[in-house]
Amino acid sequence: MDVSTFVLLSHEQALRRQMDITANNIANTNTVGFKREQALFHEYVEDLKQAPIEDARKASFVLDFGAIHDARQGHFQATGNPLDVMIEGPGYLNVESADGSTAYTRAGFVKILENGDLATSGGQRLLDENGRGITIPPDQMRNVTIAQDGSVMAGDNPVGRLAVTSFADENMLDVRGDGMLTGTGGQLMAAAQTKLRTGGVEASNVEPIVETTNMVDILRAYQTSQRMTEDMADMRQQAIGRLGRIN
Incomplete structure (x- = not known):
């Protein structure tokens, strides 16, 4: 796999973690004293010195840094x-x-x-x-x-x-x-x-409508990442096919 695939994979793993946290929030909507959680991610930039051009030498990955509590008081x-x-x-x-x-x-x-x-x-x-x-x-x-x-x-x-x-x-x-x-x-x-x-x-400070909206947004982002992965795979197949015809 090339670097772009690894970058997308790190993004998809982060989205999966975010989906798990959101689902847990929804499951605890009626849990007394529960504080909603929110995923916390950090950017990790790797210097790829072997890249052929300058613009491709910085690869930005997504790292799961844990979850933070929403300290707002419930009603x-x-x-x-x-x-x-x-x-x-x-x-x-x-x-x-x-x-x-x-x-x-x-x-x-x-x-x-x-x-x-x-x-x-x-x-x-x-x-x-x-x-x-x-x-x-x-x-x-x-x-x-x-x-x-x-x-x-x-x-x-x-x-x-x-x-x-x-x-x-x-x-x-x-x-x-x-x-x-x-x-x-x-x-x-x-x-x-x-x-x-x-x-x-x-009561729990989880707002079900907000969490449901977040879940939809996460799903759409994951689908977009999957489409990008498929598009890049198609591009590689086309490049290999063209190189084969040239040879």
């Missing part, structure tokens, strides 16, 4: 559960992973486990500012409220404050696949910086 989605929370502004709830490490989520479904621990809908313990779980006394499980600053009250008594961590660069967070993210370098937000809204959760 409030009421659930009827007074313990459910939505973080207004930046930050993530701190959650205890199965291996004891800390994961992060924007999905604010909150429930009380049988042992009194506050947990996510999946049963992972929610953590306080000291990295410990928040336990509700057995006789106060029906009298739990969560304040705007994350303070958890059991009746008239405070039992802890939900930890909310912010990240200077959210693109350094890794998606774990279960609504959780992992990352380092986060900073715990003070009570004055934290703003929680109870009685609902944050």
Whole structure:
């Protein structure tokens, strides 16, 4: 294959990656706390010194550089559960992973486990500012409220404050696949910086119409690249045929 074929192939691989990300966004339209992703590509220019003419010595390839998160906040989605929370502004709830490490989520479904621990809908313990779980006394499980600053009250008594961590660069967070993210370098937000809204959760910020339009554009771009590949193959066949007749 010549260089032009490799260039088109790199473009088609990038489009395929972009299609996968767009399809994943659409699949998570109804996933609470989900942040849409966008493919990030870099240009790689290779100097082909063996090219016969100057204009052909620079070949521009497309490199997949990963995906970035769209940090825009989703709209409030009421659930009827007074313990459910939505973080207004930046930050993530701190959650205890199965291996004891800390994961992060924007999905604010909150429930009380049988042992009194506050947990996510999946049963992972929610953590306080000291990295410990928040336990509700057995006789106060029906009298739990969560304040705007994350303070958890059991009746008239405070039992802890939900930890909310912010990240200077959210693109350094890794998606774990279960609504959780992992990352380092986060900073715990003070009570004055934290703003929680109870009685609902944050909906996905995916806009289905936008993603569907993107999918159509990606498909058209891929088809155009395929036609260019076929046209170049035809040109090579014609050139070989002409050279054969000359000889």
